[in-house]
Every structure is written in structure tokens, then in C-alpha cells.
Amino acid sequence: MELTFNSEQIMLADSVGRYGLDKWPAINRHKLLAGEQDGFRERWREMAELGWTLLPIAEDDGGLGGSAVDVMALAEGLGRHLIAVPYVTSCVLVPALIGGVPGGEDLLGALGEGKAFAAAGVLEAEGGGDPAWVTTRAEKVGGAWQLTGIKEHVEDGGCADAFVVSARVEGEAGDAEGIGLFLVDRAALGDGVARFRAVDGHLHARLTLQGTPALALGEPGQALPRIVAALDRAICAHLAEATGSMEAATAATVEYLKTREQFGQRIGSFQALQHRAVDMTVACEEARAITWHATLSLDAAPGSRQRAVSAGKVRVGQSGVYVAQQAVQLHGGVGFCEELIVSHHLRRQMMLDMAMGGQGHHLSRVAQLSV
Amino acid sequence: MELSLDAKDTAFRDEVREFFSTGVPDSWRDRVRAGLRLSPDELTGYQQRLAARGWGAPTWPVEYGGTGWTPTQLCVFWSEAARADAPHQFHQGLELIGPIIFSYGSPEQKDYYLPRIIQAQDWWCQGYSEPGAGSDLASLRARADRDGDDYVLNGQKTWTSYAHVASQVFLLARTSHEARRQQGISLILAPMDTPGFRINPIATMDEKYHTNELFMDNARVPVANRVGDEGRGWEYGKVLLDRERMVAAANVIFLGQIVRGITDAARRRKIRGRALADDPGFAAKLAQFTVELTTLQAMVLRLLDDMTRGADSGPRGSMVKLRWSQLYQAGTALWVEALGPEAAQFAALDGATLPADMPAALQGALYARVTSIYGGSSEIQHNIIARRALGL
Numbered sequence: 001m002e003l004t005f006n007s008e009q010i011m012l013a014d015s016v017g018r019y020g021l022d023k024w025p026a027i028n029r030h031k032l033l034a035g036e037q038d039g040f041r042e043r044w045r046e047m048a049e050l051g052w053t054l055l056p057i058a059e060d061d062g063g064l065g066g067s068a069v070d071v072m073a074l075a076e077g078l079g080r081h082l083i084a085v086p087y088v089t090s091c092v093l094v095p096a097l098i099g100g101v102p103g104g105e106d107l108l109g110a111l112g113e114g115k116a117f118a119a120a121g122v123l124e125a126e127g128g129g130d131p132a133w134v135t136t137r138a139e140k141v142g143g144a145w146q147l148t149g150i151k152e153h154v155e156d157g158g159c160a161d162a163f164v165v166s167a168r169v170e171g172e173a174g175d176a177e178g179i180g181l182f183l184v185d186r187a188a189l190g191d192g193v194a195r196f197r198a199v200d201g202h203l204h205a206r207l208t209l210q211g212t213p214a215l216a217l218g219e220p221g222q223a224l225p226r227i228v229a230a231l232d233r234a235i236c237a238h239l240a241e242a243t244g245s246m247e248a249a250t251a252a253t254v255e256y257l258k259t260r261e262q263f264g265q266r267i268g269s270f271q272a273l274q275h276r277a278v279d280m281t282v283a284c285e286e287a288r289a290i291t292w293h294a295t296l297s298l299d300a301a302p303g304s305r306q307r308a309v310s311a312g313k314v315r316v317g318q319s320g321v322y323v324a325q326q327a328v329q330l331h332g333g334v335g336f337c338e339e340l341i342v343s344h345h346l347r348r349q350m351m352l353d354m355a356m357g358g359q360g361h362h363l364s365r366v367a368q369l370s371v
Numbered sequence: 372m373e374l375s376l377d378a379k380d381t382a383f384r385d386e387v388r389e390f391f392s393t394g395v396p397d398s399w400r401d402r403v404r405a406g407l408r409l410s411p412d413e414l415t416g417y418q419q420r421l422a423a424r425g426w427g428a429p430t431w432p433v434e435y436g437g438t439g440w441t442p443t444q445l446c447v448f449w450s451e452a453a454r455a456d457a458p459h460q461f462h463q464g465l466e467l468i469g470p471i472i473f474s475y476g477s478p479e480q481k482d483y484y485l486p487r488i489i490q491a492q493d494w495w496c497q498g499y500s501e502p503g504a505g506s507d508l509a510s511l512r513a514r515a516d517r518d519g520d521d522y523v524l525n526g527q528k529t530w531t532s533y534a535h536v537a538s539q540v541f542l543l544a545r546t547s548h549e550a551r552r553q554q555g556i557s558l559i560l561a562p563m564d565t566p567g568f569r570i571n572p573i574a575t576m577d578e579k580y581h582t583n584e585l586f587m588d589n590a591r592v593p594v595a596n597r598v599g600d601e602g603r604g605w606e607y608g609k610v611l612l613d614r615e616r617m618v619a620a621a622n623v624i625f626l627g628q629i630v631r632g633i634t635d636a637a638r639r640r641k642i643r644g645r646a647l648a649d650d651p652g653f654a655a656k657l658a659q660f661t662v663e664l665t666t667l668q669a670m671v672l673r674l675l676d677d678m679t680r681g682a683d684s685g686p687r688g689s690m691v692k693l694r695w696s697q698l699y700q701a702g703t704a705l706w707v708e709a710l711g712p713e714a715a716q717f718a719a720l721d722g723a724t725l726p727a728d729m730p731a732a733l734q735g736a737l738y739a740r741v742t743s744i745y746g747g748s749s750e751i752q753h754n755i756i757a758r759r760a761l762g763l
Contacts, residue, residue, distance in 0.1 A: 003676040254761050274757040275750070281760055282690045289669035296375070311665045314658075367658035 003292050009073040015050065016074055020081025026341040033084060033201040040159075044085060048114020052087070056237075057095045057112050061105070068233065068298045072240040072291065079244030082344050084201035086117055086156035088237045094118040096230035097164050097181060101218045107162055107183065119160035121151035121207055122181075122227050126173070129357025131166065131227045134179050136209060138167035138220060145214045147182060151207040155355055158195040158203025161186050165207070166227060169220045180220020181227070188213050200348040225302070232309040233298055235356050239291040239312050242320040242352045246287055249327040249345040250280045256331055273330060280326050283319035290315045307369040310362035317353035317362075324349040374446060374672075384447045391455035394420055400456045401728040404632035405706070405735030406625070406699055407579070411494065411536040414461045418491035421460065427489035428465055430617050435473045435481065436489050442675035445617075449624040459625045463533065464488040464495040466618050467611065468541040471558065474610050475599040484539075484560070496563070498528040498542030498585055505530075506751050508543075509552040509605070513587065515544035515559055521591045522546070522559060524567070528585040530745070534570045535583055537563050546601050558604035561592045577737035578717075615746075616678070616688030620671045622695050627668070629702040629735075630661060632728060636709035639726075647709055660698070660705055667694050686759040689752045696743040703736035 005013060023043060024032070032040060047053060056071050057063020066074075071092060078087055090111055097120055098104030110116035127133025136149025147167045157163065163184045171178035184207075186193065192208040217223075254277055257268030267273055294312030297305045324346035328335035335342050353359065376384060399409055408414065421427050429448055431437020440448065452459070469488050472480055487493040504511040513526025524544060534540065540561050549555040561568070567590030570583045599607055637648035637657065647653050670691055677684045707714045710732055717730045743749040757763040 003673050004680070254763065257763060268763045271754075274761070274763045275753040277761055277763060278753045278756040281756060282693065285670060285673075285687060285690050286666045286694070289673050290666040292673070293665065293669035308665070311662045314662045315666045363655055363658045363662070366662055367654040370658060370661055 003296075005069070005073055009070055012070065013073040013077055016052075016077025016083075017080065019047075019050065020077055020083055024081045024083050026082075026344070029082065029084075029201075029341075029344065030338070040085060043083075044114055044117075047085065047087075053091050053114040054112040056092050057108060058099050061095070061099050061108050061112075063095070063108075063112050068236060068295045071237050072295050075237040075240035076244035079241035079246075079348070080248045082200075082245065082248075082341070082348055084348075086119065086159060086202065088234050088241065089119050089156040090117045090160075092237045093120050093230055093234035094164055096233045097122070097226065098183070098217055101181070103183060103215050103217045104164075110161075116161040117156070117159050118162045118164060119154050119157040119205065120230075121154045121157070121163055121165040122231065123151075123153070123356070124173075125150070125152035129361030130174070131231060132176050132179070132224055133173045134166050134168045135173045136165065136167040138169050138180055138182060138214070138216075141211075145182060145216050145220075146211045147184065147209040147214045148211055149209050151209070154205045154207055156202055157193070157205025157207065158197070160205065163189075163207065164217070165209070165214065166223065167209075167214070167220075176224050178221055179223045179227070181217040181223045182214035182220070183217055184209070184212060184214045198351055200344070200351045202351065228302070228306070231356055232305055235309050235313055236291070236295045236298060238352050238355060239287070239294055239316045242316050242349060243284070243287045243291050245345050245348055245352075246280075246284045246320050246323040249324050249342055250277070250284055252342055253277060253280065253327045253330050260332075276326055276330060280323045283323050287316045287319050287323075303369055307366060310365040310369070313357065313362040314359050314366065317359045320349040321346075321353055374443070374450065376443070376447070380443055380447060383444055384451060387448050387451040388454075390424060390426075391451050391457055395455050395457045399458065401632065401731040403456050403458045403625075404628045405703060405728070405731040405738075406629065407731055407735055407738060408461070408581075409458055411533070414458065415491045415494070417458065418460055418489075422490050427491075428469070429460075430466065430614075431469065431473065435469075435485050442678040446620075446624065446672075446675050449621050450627075453625045453628050456628060456631075459621055461494070461533075462618055463497055463537075464493060466614055467497055468495050468560075470610055470614050471541075471598060471607050475607050477595075479595070480560070480598065493539045494533065494537045496531050496534045496537035496540050496585075498531055498540045500530045501527060502529050506748055509556075511543055511545070511556065513542065513544040515546050515557055517546065517594070518591075520594050522557075522594060522597070524559070524561070524565075524587040524590040524592065526587050528587070529573070530582050531570065531585040532582045534563065534585050535572065535580065539563060540568075540585070541598075543604050549602070553605040555602045556604045557601050558598045558607050559592060560596045560598060561590070565590045565592060567591070576740070577734050579734060579738065615692065616674045616684050619688050619691040619695060620674050622699075623667050623671045623691060626664065626695060626699055626702065629699070629706065630657075630664070632732065633657060633660075633702065633706045633709055636706055636728060636732070640709060640711055647711075653709070656705060656708075660701060663694075663698055663701070667691065667698060670694070686756040689747070689755045689759075692746065693743075693749055693752045693756075696739070696749060699742055700736075700739040703732065703739045706732040707736050 054064045055066035059065035111118055122131050124133055138145050138147050165182050165184050166179055167182055168178050169180050194206040196204045198204055257273055260267050290312045294308045297308035327342040328346050331342050334340050426438055428437040429440055429445055433439035472484050501511050515522040515524050540563055542559055543556050545555055546557040547555040567588045569586045573582045638646050640647040674684050714733050717733055719725045
């Protein structure tokens with residue numbers, strides 16, 4: 001039962017912290033994000049040089065084979081400094097989907113070197129967060145796979161060079177069997193990629209597949225357990241990111257309470273505001289604790305793992321949005337302004353809460369697994 | 372609570388599980404699940420059984436008759452007890468005064484009192500609060516005036532829980548008046564049959580007899596019954612700050628029992644031909660409760676991890692106490708909701724019968740309201756965290 005970072009993880013966290021302060025200061029954030037791809041591809045190269053893109057990739061796949069707790073240490077820093085890069089999708093989710101699977105080697109290599117971005121289309125609009133709800137079809141035409149269907153929301157798909165997409169070779173939406181994973185090149189989609197910017201600076205996509213050529217990753221049909229496990233792993237990285245962001249928003253708020261004066265005194269001397277700051281702090285501790293619990297459950301049996309991860313998703317979603325809302329509230333009017341970092345935390349927390357299945361889906365999963 | 376255990380701890384778990392496979396009567400189950408204390412006789416018998424096994428003081432060091440268990444073993448022990456619907460041991464001797472005696476008491480006090488706590492020969496109650504000194508305990512006014520080799524005690528204590536059962540009381544009284552209110556307070560041990568002590572029951576809304584007023588009218592106790600130095604009693608309470616995380620941790624682990632109470636009631640109750648447990652609305656509420664409970668249990672694992680490493684938990688013990696009382700209240704409320712309108716049938720009259728979990732569930736829901744008031748109210752916990760964690 002060890003619930004603290006080891007010395008290497010502390011060094012990694014410190015390194016992310018320094019990098020975040022240096023390269024992603026609040027004041028430059030807007031410029032960086034407004035520059036869209038260029039500014040941020042430059043940042044990505046730096047992060048790859050630090051070895052971060054290789055960290056979650058297994059050693060057998062040419063990566064550093066970092067543990068889930070290593071990824072947690074890194075992701076916390078991404079959240080703390082609101083480093084708006086597609087790290088969790090490109091470096092955690094996609095490698096977990098394709099690691100060790102024939103056909104994914106080249107992409108994994110490019111991801112590890114930081115030379116490519118990839119996103120995953122494994123959740124469909126009507127699935128409500130359930131990856132078994134796959135309506136996209138895969139057909140073999142003349143020895144090659146073609147995909148047809150719509151992936152309404154592909155997290156971080158707006159800057160992806162390649163997509164890992166789930167599609168059905170048999171059965172109906174909701175069936176556990178008959179699902180395969182396919183690699184789709186950005187170029188093969190042509191104008192089938194619609195791009196969107198989110199309020200947190202992330203770039204998403206809608207994919208329209210119309211007989212789009214694709215490469216099967218492994219023998220299609222039994223991919224669901226791998227997809228569920230990969231999502232759980234990526235969710236844990238998001239939980240850590242959210243926890244880092246919550247702690248940063250809380251720290252900024254406490255600092256503000258100690259400096260801002262109204263009615264001739266520091267507003268932090270008002271008990272109503274002190275108690276609110278405490279509720280934020282308790283929420284941070286809840287998030288930190290359940291993030292550890294979920295992360296350490298990733299190698300447990302699927303039922304325990306899914307229950308722990310979903311419990312984390314629900315509680316961190318609730319506490320993250322709460323903390324960021326209160327951070328804005330306690331800052332008053334300036335908290336609502338673009339200029340201050342606190343509202344950026346709120347926007348990121350809202351997006352994290354929605355990503356990879358919202359609270360409703362995960363609460364249902366807890367209910368089903370608790371029976 | 373799920374724990375990943377090594378081979379040694381797994382063997383320990385099996386040993387504890389074996390112990391709890393017997394000696395836990397069915398008649399305890401619903402009261403224990405509802406977080407209600409068993410009767411003093413039942414708790415005394417339970418304590419004696421644990422003591423006979425060498426497990427009378429799970430959180431104490433070996434040299435004072437404790438088990439010397441690691442935090443992981445403690446967690447295993449409590450989890451197994453909770454799993455078997457066994458109760459948490461009565462805490463006033465074991466967790467409140469025992470650790471103060473072994474930290475600050477004289478050799479004679481240690482030799483006399485500590486074994487009697489473990490063997491359940493003494494039942495302790497706490498004489499801290501007074502009518503004018505609740506959350507603001509330092510304003511207490513009870514006096515202990517020196518007269519030869521005795522202190523003469525005068526004043527009134529209140530919320531003296533289990534004074535009607537206790538053989539001993541540990542109390543705070545003023546032995547001198549100093550500029551700082553926290554100084555001049557001494558910690559004194561007194562037998563409850565001391566002439567001049569009188570107790571008066573306080574009726575509470577849960578209709579359970581827990582608590583009392585304690586009047587002290589020229590009650591004499593030997594000066595040798597003082598723990599530590601005269602006038603420094605306030606400081607000795609500090610040892611409790613470290614112990615409180617253990618009490619909070621155990622409370623949370625035992626709170627896991629309530630889920631079985633809620634679930635059983637929700638499976639039993641049929642709404643339009645379907646079990647309430649299968650109603651999506653109710654299932655979502657129960658899932659939300661279990662999510663928050665799992666989160667709180669993960670917070671407890673962090674406290675235990677701190678203890679293992681000998682690290683300070685800062686105000687995280689306060690956070691756990693705060694959240695525990697909230698979830699205990701939410702859990703009992705959910706249980707009552709699962710029971711439905713029949714939960715109104717609190718007391719059976721004229722030989723009528725009630726389901727096994729009534730009135731425990733409703734009584735638990737009523738009792739739960741005091742848990743955010745006692746032991747440092749939720750508002751005081753907020754003040755503590757604001758000061759200690761945030762520097763506000």
C-alpha cells in the first residue's frame with residue numbers, strides 16, 4: 001500500500017512543473033493557443049525531447065514502459081499548468097489501444113518520437129459512453145478493409161495525423177462481440193474530417209467514414225475488452241490532470257483570499273470564504289485519493305478496475321467542476337475574465353468531465369458493478 | 372474496502388476472518404450496520420473476547436498491552452470486523468484516555484489503568500464539555516482546588532456520554548487562573564462513585580440513552596489522580612490530534628457496513644412489482660453514495676499510508692471526520708428512503724412486529740445528526756482546516 005510518488009516520479013513531476021512554468025505561463029497561453037498548430041507543435045517537440053511521449057509506451061513497443069503512476073505524476077503537471085496538448089489521447093489512449101498489436105508499430109514509433117499525433121474514435125454519439133455501441137461497419141472489399149459510419153466526437157482529433165477507430169465486423173450496436181480496431185490515415189479521410197476548437201484550447205474532430213480504406217489492427221472481432229481497458233487507463237491520466245488543475249485553482253484562490261482587501265480587511269478573514277476554501281481543499285483531497293485508488297486498480301481484475309475507474313470519473317468530475325466554479329466565484333468579477341487563469345481551469349474541468357463518458361455513464365457502470 | 376495484501380498480511384487477514392466467523396450474533400447486525408452502539412453489556416463482552424485473543428487494544432503499542440499492528444494490519448482488522456457485521460470497539464477508554472495515560476501518565480497510572488481498559492474492567496467517560504464551553508472548550512469553568520493531598524472538584528459537565536455506565540471519568544478542570552485560558556487546566560481521573568458526583572440524564576431525539584449532565588459538588592479525588600503536570604492538561608489533548616485520524620479511519624471502514632443495510636432494504640421493498648434496488652433512480656442514488664464512500668475510503672488509505680511512513684497527515688484527519696459524518700447522514704437517510712413509509716413505524720406496540728432493521732435504520736438516521744456536532748463540529752473542522760492547511 002504505497003500512495004506516494006517515488007523519487008523518480010517526484011523528479012518527473014518537478015520537471016513538468018518547471019516546464020509548465022517556463023513554457024506555459026498563463027500570460028502566454030492565449031498566444032500559444034491562438035497560434036493553433038504551430039506554437040503547439042513546437043511545444044510538442046520539446047516535450048518529446050524530454051522523453052514524455054515515450055513514457056507510457058511499453059518497452060516491447062520501443063517506449064520507456066512507464067507505469068500508470070509515472071503517467072499520473074506527469075499528467076498532474078499538465079493539469080496544474082493547463083498544458084493544452086493532446087497528451088492523454090495521443091500518448092496514453094492510442095498506445096494502450098494499439099500497443100503490441102500487429103499493424104500499429106509504425107504509428108507507435110512516430111507517436112513515441114513526437115512526430116505524429118493520433119486520436120481514437122471508439123465512442124459513438126448514441127452510445128452514451130459505452131464503447132460496445134459501435135454502428136460503424138467494417139467490410140472487406142477485395143482483400144482490404146473499408147469503414148462506413150460516423151464518429152461524432154473524436155477527442156483531440158482536430159490535430160491528429162492518424163485515427164484508431166472501432167468498427168463492427170458483425171453483430172449489432174451494443175454487442176460485446178464483433179468489434180475490431182482499425183487504423184485510418186488522416187489523408188484517407190479527405191474532407192471526412194470536420195474540426196472544432198473547444199473552450200479549453202483542445203482541437204476535436206467529427207469523422208465521416210464512407211468506404212474509407214483502413215488497416216485492421218489485429219484480427220477484428222474481439223477488441224472490446226482492449227478498448228475498455230485502454231479507456232480506463234486514459235481516464236486515470238485525465239483524473240490526474242484534473243487533480244493537478246484543481247489544486248492549482250485552489251492555490252490561486254487561497255492566495256487571492258490572502259491579498260484581496262474589501263471592507264478594510266483581507267477577504268480571507270471572512271469565515272464564509274474560509275469555509276468555502278476548505279470545501280475546495282477537501283474536494284482536492286477527495287480527487288487525489290480516488291485518483292490513486294483508480295490508478296492502482298488498473299492492473300486488477302476487469303470488474304474491480306472498471307468500478308474503481310468509474311468511481312473516480314464520477315467523483316473527480318463532480319469535485320473538479322465544483323472547485324473550478326468556486327475558484328471563479330471567490331475571485332469575483334476578475335474570475336470571469338479571460339485574463340485570469342482561474343476561468344481556464346473551469347473550462348478545462350468542464351471538458352474533462354465530459355470526455356470519455358460523462359458522469360451518468362460512469363455512475364451507471366458503478367451501479368451495475370455493485371449489484 | 373479492497374486492499375492489495377502481501378502473503379503475510381493475507382495470512383493475517385485469514386486469521387482475523389476466522390476469528391470473526393463466530394461470536395457475532397445476528398441480533399447485532401442491523402444496529403451495527405446503522406452505526407448504533409450496542410448495549411454496554413454487549414460491548415463489554417465483545418471487548419473481553421478480543422482481549423482474550425490478545426487483540427484488546429489494536430492501536431496501542433505492545434509495551435502497553437496493545438497489538439503493535441501496522442496500519443495495514445489495523446485496516447485489515449477493521450475491514451474484517453466490518454465485513455462480519457461486528458462493531459467498532461468502544462473508544463472512550465481505548466482511543467481517548469488510554470493513549471494520554473500511556474503518553475503522559477505516571478508508572479503507577481499506566482500499571483493500574485491500562486490493563487483495566489483492555490480487559491473491560493473499567494468503562495470510561497469524558498468530562499470535557501460544560502454548558503458554557505462547547506466548541507469553545509478553553510472557556511471551561513469547573514474547578515479543582517488543592518486541599519492537602521486532594522483536589523476538591525466543583526462545577527458542571529455536560530454531554531457526558533455513558534456516565535451512567537462508566538466506572539471512571541477523565542475530566543478537565545481549572546487548577547489555577549492564568550492569563551491564557553488554555554493554561555491552568557489540569558487533566559484528572561476520578562471514579563464515578565466519588566461522593567459529590569451526581570448525574571442527570573439528557574434525553575436526545577434518537578430516543579437512545581447516551582448522555583448526561585455531571586454535577587460535581589465538593590467531590591474529592593487524590594492529587595495522584597492528575598495526569599501529567601498541573602496546569603498543562605490542555606496540551607495533553609494534543610496527542611488526540613494524532614489519534615483522531617485512527618478513530619476517523621476506523622469509523623470510515625465501519626461505515627461500509629451501511630451499504631448492506633441499504634441494499635437489503637432496497638431489494639426487499641417492491642414498487643409496482645419491481646424491487647426498489649432495480650429502479651434506475653434509486654440505483655443512481657445508491658451508486659452516488661458508494662462512489663463517495665469509495666472516495667472517502669481512499670482518503671483513509673492515504674492516512675494509513677502516512678502512519679506507515681510516520682508522516683504527518685496535517686488536517687486530513689479533520690477532512691475525513693467531516694466527510695464521514697456527512698456520508699453517515701446520507702447513508703442512513705438513503706436506508707430510510709429504501710424502507711419507505713413503513714419507516715414511520717418506529718416503536719411496535721401491543722406485541723406488533725417490525726422488520727429486523729427497524730427501528731435501527733431510523734434511529735441511526737436520527738443519531739447521525741449528532742456526528743457532525745460532536746468531536747469538533749463540522750464548522751470547527753472547517754476552522755481547523757482553514758488555519759492548518761490554508762493559513763487563513
